[in-house]
Amino acid sequence: MLNPRTIIRILSLILITEGIFMWLSIPVTLIFREHDALQFLLSGAITSGIGAIAYLPVRKSQLELNRRDGYVIVTGGWILFSLFGTLPFLLTRSIPGFTDAFFETISGFTTTGASILSNIEELSHGVLFWRSLTQWLGGMGIILLTLLILPFLGIGGMQLFSAEVPSPTPDKLHPHVKDTAKRLWLIYVVFTLGETLLLWAGEMGLFDAVCHSLTTMATGGYSTKQASIAYWNSPYIHYVITLFMFLAGTNFTLSYFAMHGQFRKIWANEEFRWYLGFIGGFAIVITLGLFFTTGGGLELAFRNALFQVVSILTTTGFVTADYLKWAPWLGVLIFILMYFGGSAGSTGGGPKIMRIVIMLKNSTQELKRMIHPNAVIPVRLNKIAVNESVVTNVLAFIAFYGIIAVISIAIMSVLGNDFDTSVGAVAATLGNIGPGIGGVGPALNYAEIHVAGKWYLSFLMLVGRLELFTVLVLFSPMFWRR
Amino acid sequence: MLNPRTIIRILSLILITEGIFMWLSIPVTLIFREHDALQFLLSGAITSGIGAIAYLPVRKSQLELNRRDGYVIVTGGWILFSLFGTLPFLLTRSIPGFTDAFFETISGFTTTGASILSNIEELSHGVLFWRSLTQWLGGMGIILLTLLILPFLGIGGMQLFSAEVPSPTPDKLHPHVKDTAKRLWLIYVVFTLGETLLLWAGEMGLFDAVCHSLTTMATGGYSTKQASIAYWNSPYIHYVITLFMFLAGTNFTLSYFAMHGQFRKIWANEEFRWYLGFIGGFAIVITLGLFFTTGGGLELAFRNALFQVVSILTTTGFVTADYLKWAPWLGVLIFILMYFGGSAGSTGGGPKIMRIVIMLKNSTQELKRMIHPNAVIPVRLNKIAVNESVVTNVLAFIAFYGIIAVISIAIMSVLGNDFDTSVGAVAATLGNIGPGIGGVGPALNYAEIHVAGKWYLSFLMLVGRLELFTVLVLFSPMFWRR
Numbered sequence: 003m004l005n006p007r008t009i010i011r012i013l014s015l016i017l018i019t020e021g022i023f024m025w026l027s028i029p030v031t032l033i034f035r036e037h038d039a040l041q042f043l044l045s046g047a048i049t050s051g052i053g054a055i056a057y058l059p060v061r062k063s064q065l066e067l068n069r070r071d072g073y074v075i076v077t078g079g080w081i082l083f084s085l086f087g088t089l090p091f092l093l094t095r096s097i098p099g100f101t102d103a104f105f106e107t108i109s110g111f112t113t114t115g116a117s118i119l120s121n122i123e124e125l126s127h128g129v130l131f132w133r134s135l136t137q138w139l140g141g142m143g144i145i146l147l148t149l150l151i152l153p154f155l156g157i158g159g160m161q162l163f164s165a166e167v168p169s170p171t172p173d174k175l176h177p178h179v180k181d182t183a184k185r186l187w188l189i190y191v192v193f194t195l196g197e198t199l200l201l202w203a204g205e206m207g208l209f210d211a212v213c214h215s216l217t218t219m220a221t222g223g224y225s226t227k228q229a230s231i232a233y234w235n236s237p238y239i240h241y242v243i244t245l246f247m248f249l250a251g252t253n254f255t256l257s258y259f260a261m262h263g264q265f266r267k268i269w270a271n272e273e274f275r276w277y278l279g280f281i282g283g284f285a286i287v288i289t290l291g292l293f294f295t296t297g298g299g300l301e302l303a304f305r306n307a308l309f310q311v312v313s314i315l316t317t318t319g320f321v322t323a324d325y326l327k328w329a330p331w332l333g334v335l336i337f338i339l340m341y342f343g344g345s346a347g348s349t350g351g352g353p354k355i356m357r358i359v360i361m362l363k364n365s366t367q368e369l370k371r372m373i374h375p376n377a378v379i380p381v382r383l384n385k386i387a388v389n390e391s392v393v394t395n396v397l398a399f400i401a402f403y404g405i406i407a408v409i410s411i412a413i414m415s416v417l418g419n420d421f422d423t424s425v426g427a428v429a430a431t432l433g434n435i436g437p438g439i440g441g442v443g444p445a446l447n448y449a450e451i452h453v454a455g456k457w458y459l460s461f462l463m464l465v466g467r468l469e470l471f472t473v474l475v476l477f478s479p480m481f482w483r484r
Numbered sequence: 485m486l487n488p489r490t491i492i493r494i495l496s497l498i499l500i501t502e503g504i505f506m507w508l509s510i511p512v513t514l515i516f517r518e519h520d521a522l523q524f525l526l527s528g529a530i531t532s533g534i535g536a537i538a539y540l541p542v543r544k545s546q547l548e549l550n551r552r553d554g555y556v557i558v559t560g561g562w563i564l565f566s567l568f569g570t571l572p573f574l575l576t577r578s579i580p581g582f583t584d585a586f587f588e589t590i591s592g593f594t595t596t597g598a599s600i601l602s603n604i605e606e607l608s609h610g611v612l613f614w615r616s617l618t619q620w621l622g623g624m625g626i627i628l629l630t631l632l633i634l635p636f637l638g639i640g641g642m643q644l645f646s647a648e649v650p651s652p653t654p655d656k657l658h659p660h661v662k663d664t665a666k667r668l669w670l671i672y673v674v675f676t677l678g679e680t681l682l683l684w685a686g687e688m689g690l691f692d693a694v695c696h697s698l699t700t701m702a703t704g705g706y707s708t709k710q711a712s713i714a715y716w717n718s719p720y721i722h723y724v725i726t727l728f729m730f731l732a733g734t735n736f737t738l739s740y741f742a743m744h745g746q747f748r749k750i751w752a753n754e755e756f757r758w759y760l761g762f763i764g765g766f767a768i769v770i771t772l773g774l775f776f777t778t779g780g781g782l783e784l785a786f787r788n789a790l791f792q793v794v795s796i797l798t799t800t801g802f803v804t805a806d807y808l809k810w811a812p813w814l815g816v817l818i819f820i821l822m823y824f825g826g827s828a829g830s831t832g833g834g835p836k837i838m839r840i841v842i843m844l845k846n847s848t849q850e851l852k853r854m855i856h857p858n859a860v861i862p863v864r865l866n867k868i869a870v871n872e873s874v875v876t877n878v879l880a881f882i883a884f885y886g887i888i889a890v891i892s893i894a895i896m897s898v899l900g901n902d903f904d905t906s907v908g909a910v911a912a913t914l915g916n917i918g919p920g921i922g923g924v925g926p927a928l929n930y931a932e933i934h935v936a937g938k939w940y941l942s943f944l945m946l947v948g949r950l951e952l953f954t955v956l957v958l959f960s961p962m963f964w965r966r
Contacts, residue, residue, distance in 0.1 A: 069854075069855065330901075330902050331894070331897035331898045331900075334893060334897040334903055335894060335897075338894060341890070361883050361887075364883070365880055366960070368877065368880040368953070369953065369956060370962050372953055373960065373962055375551075390876065394846075394879065395850065397880065397883060398846055398847055401879060401883075402847050404882075405844070405847060408823070412816055412817060415816040418813075419812075421819075421904065422903065422904075439903075471850070474851055475851050478848070478851045478852065478855070480852050481855055
């Protein structure tokens with residue numbers, strides 16, 4: 003029982019918005035005296051125009067939303083955004099092929115950062131800006147999704163993600179939630195501006211500072227340079243970006259508390275402590291590993307270790323060093339980090355720290371249950387017992403993640419990729435990271451992947467970004483049954 | 485509140501039994517006129533002697549068993565068996581180093597089949613027989629464990645494994661269960677004899693036929709030849725062994741039904757249908773892959789595909805072809821099979837078909853739960869709703885399996901192994917398979933692994949064979965608390 007008019011109404015509004023954002027590249031092209039302003043004008047006009055045409059017939063229809071509409075709107079919205087988002091790439095001929103343009107665009111909107119470009123520096127400033135903007139918009143979409151839409155869909159376990167904010171009921175959005183959304187968006191904007199200023203104050207020009215800030219806060223990882231952040235041989239730049247990747251991978255509600263001086267609430271958040279612990283643990287081990295296996299001193303080892311750990315764990319995907327050239331075991335540690343993900347309520351992808359922690363805790367509790375089989379031994383988070391159905395949902399999510407990864411590795415290898423490349427490409431796209439291992443390592447890109455592989459990886463980026471279930475439910479026959 | 489006297493009494497009886505089995509090699513050495521009869525006499529005497537010395541002081545103590553004693557006895561039993569089982573290797577100097585001897589022995593008793601031997605043919609017949617016997621005894625131990633001990637320990641989900649037999653209560657073993665155990669052991673013996681006769685009727689000598697039958701029925705995979713089953717270039721031998729690997733990976737209760745003509749009960753068993761389906765599906769795809777990428781015709785492609793699929797899926801580990809020399813994607817499919825495992829109630833290791841099926845079913849049910857969040861949508865197996873705590877336990881088991889695999893891959897890579905070898909060695913030992921990928925592929929062995937790596941992999945074999953929880957619970961502080 004879908005409500006097609008409601009779906010069309012919301013999706014067409016989304017399209018109109020996207021077209022307007024495309025026009026933001028026009029001043030950029032004018033400032034840099036480049037010649038693709040017309041292409042951006044046209045891209046925006048087509049996108050907004052089609053949106054407006056679709057909107058008109060349904061503009062007066064009543065907004066009736068049920069759970070199924072929600073799933074269609076979320077998945078459909080991300081696909082539509084990515085389809086029309088290819089226009090600037092195609093019309094400026096920056097990326098001539100549709101497959102490549104779609105891959106690059108959905109990689110942007112899903113905040114993945116996997117690129118098919120082999121010479122990023124040859125793109126015009128307008129195109130580079132649009133490419134960065136896709137990630138920033140994607141990140142904003144994710145905040146909206148986590149905070150408003152997923153709780154509305156009642157996705158089990160998701161209530162944990164916004165534990166500190168009142169959940170909206172399926173009937174209507176609680177006004178308080180709308181306020182919270184506005185506040186978190188404000189934090190997103192303020193952080194983006196703050197990072198821009200700090201980078202600009204350092205060795206980075208204003209344009210690069212803006213673009214990198216847009217993609218950092220989205221944990222996206224698109225850079226304006228082929229060498230990514232390694233282009234800037236500056237500890238200051240590296241540490242500033244590390245800091246903002248860390249913030250982008252933190253639950254935005256906690257940043258809100260920080261701004262209001264409620265530091266005790268931050269420390270009381272168990273997921274945050276684990277987030278810090280995982281980053282600290284991996285960074286220390288890798289720092290020592292790098293220090294003893296490479297030259298350059300302790301500071302460089304620490305900076306490279308911390309940057310890569312934060313970048314991969316938060317699923318950003320910037321790089322300052324090629325971890326595949328490190329001692330093999332250090333590369334393995336980085337690869338394992340690809341299966342963590344950011345905090346719940348952040349823009350980070352992957353399974354998320356929250357789910358990893360619940361899985362780990364349930365495992366140790368299961369051992370206790372074996373010694374005392376008749377005792378009720380719940381998983382506790384923030385000192386509160388977690389509902390068993392939430393634990394089951396979390397375990398099912400992780401099982402799904404594993405099943406999809408395994409099937410995808412088989413598919414990618416059938417499409418002619420070697421074992422390491424298959425494993426790396428799947429981990430890096432499903433987890434919305436960007437760089438993987440093997441043929442899609444940090445010094446390489448996705449240009450060489452077979453066309454079918456690019457489409458399949460695009461699908462993985464979408465599935466990973468929308469918390470698996472949101473997309474996969476559309477493949478369930480029950481979903482389409484009356 | 486352990487009962488040390490009970491534990492010592494049972495473990496010492498186990499040792500006495502092991503010593504007696506060592507003497508079975510003496511007639512073998514005499515028949516082949518070899519000169520290590522004395523070493524086997526001595527090995528058996530030491531083992532049984534120490535067992536008897538430990539038994540005497542506790543022989544009159546009352547048998548008091550609780551859950552904790554059970555865990556200690558199972559894990560302790562397998563370790564003791566493996567420690568004393570090294571004696572024939574050490575005293576005959578077939579394997580001079582203790583680490584290697586222990587690795588080879590625990591690989592036997594856990595029915596893994598991972599070997600450090602680079603020239604198996606140079607071993608005496610007595611030693612080869614003992615090596616094969618360790619696996620057969622291990623397989624017998626597993627039947628005992630699955631049927632009697634795990635249900636007694638009340639390991640959640642395990643009740644599924646013996647769904648067709650009445651479960652023993654913690655107080656005392658139901659006499660009916662003892663009967664069932666005897667019947668299943670009888671099937672184990674009859675199958676071993678049957679395979680011996682069929683192999684002997686073919687191109688295999690009696691000694692090799694006996695040894696391979698002992699290790700097939702245990703899903704162990706130790707061969708008397710360095711080239712494993714590829715040594716015999718005989719379709720007949722390959723198909724016979726495929727058949728018995730298949731039977732060894734099937735729930736033994738179903739074989740009992742087959743012997744009594746109750747074929748309807750077999751088909752009613754859902755796990756068995758999935759087991760057939762997985763084998764059939766993978767075998768067909770790999771047959772086609774081999775047919776189109778290698779020469780040799782359809783029959784050879786089918787035989788090699790089916791043999792390798794059954795061998796890896798049932799965690800036996802025999803090989804007739806080096807799957808790492810196939811097209812990479814075929815090797816990836818074989819690698820994925822390493823994470824399946826035999827049926828519940830078989831001698832196969834790994835996560836087991838039953839758990840994989842419950843995980844898959846729960847995943848699709850979770851999607852349905854998202855559409856109808858208020859409906860109760862259970863996982864059904866054999867048309868019966870599975871208790872939610874069992875589903876949670878199964879998911880926790882698989883999560884544990886994944887966590888252990890990831891940590892182990894990190895450890896193996898820190899010990900200096902490359903990515904593929906680390907991944908392959910962990911999959912092949914935790915799953916009790918034997919051959920892996922990378923440096924421990926089917927044409928290679930574990931001789932080159934670092935000493936610490938051999939000890940760690942020995943630990944993994946034990947953890948995998950004893951269903952994870954049984955061993956890991958000993959590491960829980962709660963276990964040792966009064």
